Amino acid sequence: KDEVDQYSKFFENLNYNNAHEMAVNYAEQRNALYASAIINGYGVTDEQIYSYLTELKKNLKETITDSAYGSEQDYWNYEFYVYTMNLPIQNYVSDLERKYKKNHYIYEDSIQQDKKWEEKFEEIKEELVDEQKYVQTQ
Numbered sequence: 001k002d003e004v005d006q007y008s009k010f011f012e013n014l015n016y017n018n019a020h021e022m023a024v025n026y027a028e029q030r031n032a033l034y035a036s037a038i039i040n041g042y043g044v045t046d047e048q049i050y051s052y053l054t055e056l057k058k059n060l061k062e063t064i065t066d067s068a069y070g071s072e073q074d075y076w077n078y079e080f081y082v083y084t085m086n087l088p089i090q091n092y093v094s095d096l097e098r099k100y101k102k103n104h105y106i107y108e109d110s111i112q113q114d115k116k117w118e119e120k121f122e123e124i125k126e127e128l129v130d131e132q133k134y135v136q137t138q
Contacts, residue, residue, distance in 0.1 A: 003023075003027045003030075003031075004020070004023045004024055004027045005023075006023075007022070007023030007026050007027055008020045008022075008023040010023070011023055028129045028132070028134050029125045029128070029129055030085065030089070031085075031132065031134070032125065032128035032129045032131065032132045032134075033089045033092065033093065033125065033128060034085045034088060034089055035128070035132060036092065036128050036131075037088040037089050037091070037092035037093075038088060040092060042088040042089075042091045042092040042095075043088055044083075044084065044087040044088050044091075048087060049080055049083050049084060049087060050080075052083055052087060053076060053079055053080060053083065056079065057076065093121070096121070096124065097117055097121070100117055100120055101113070101117065104116070
């Protein structure tokens with residue numbers, strides 16, 4: 001529920017009329033990908049997250065504002081939480097894409113091939129959401 005509320009605010013700030021629906025869809029897909037990543041052995045250690053965030057800090061140092069998160073430390077604490085899920089998902093999706101391209105004999109990236117992968121990835125996310133059987137609460 002907290003995630004959906006946060007995503008809804010994000011989509012509302014972008015002036016989407018169906019912000020709540022988009023937020024629910026995004027939360028379901030993200031959590032289904034995370035569950036599948038963990039089930040398939042894609043985890044992440046605290047050390048890996050801290051290492052990733054250290055690099056991210058270097059790249060984002062000038063753009064962080066304290067107003068949205070309270071303080072810079074609050075921001076990075078939140079990012080630690082985010083990347084606890086995001087890093088396993090990134091690794092899992094990267095391997096799914098690699099396997100898809102290998103199985104379909106795709107050796108060079110092209111716009112057409114990338115589009116095929118994107119379509120397949122959307123199918124995968126829908127299947128994973130269906131498998132999780134999420135129950136929406138108000």
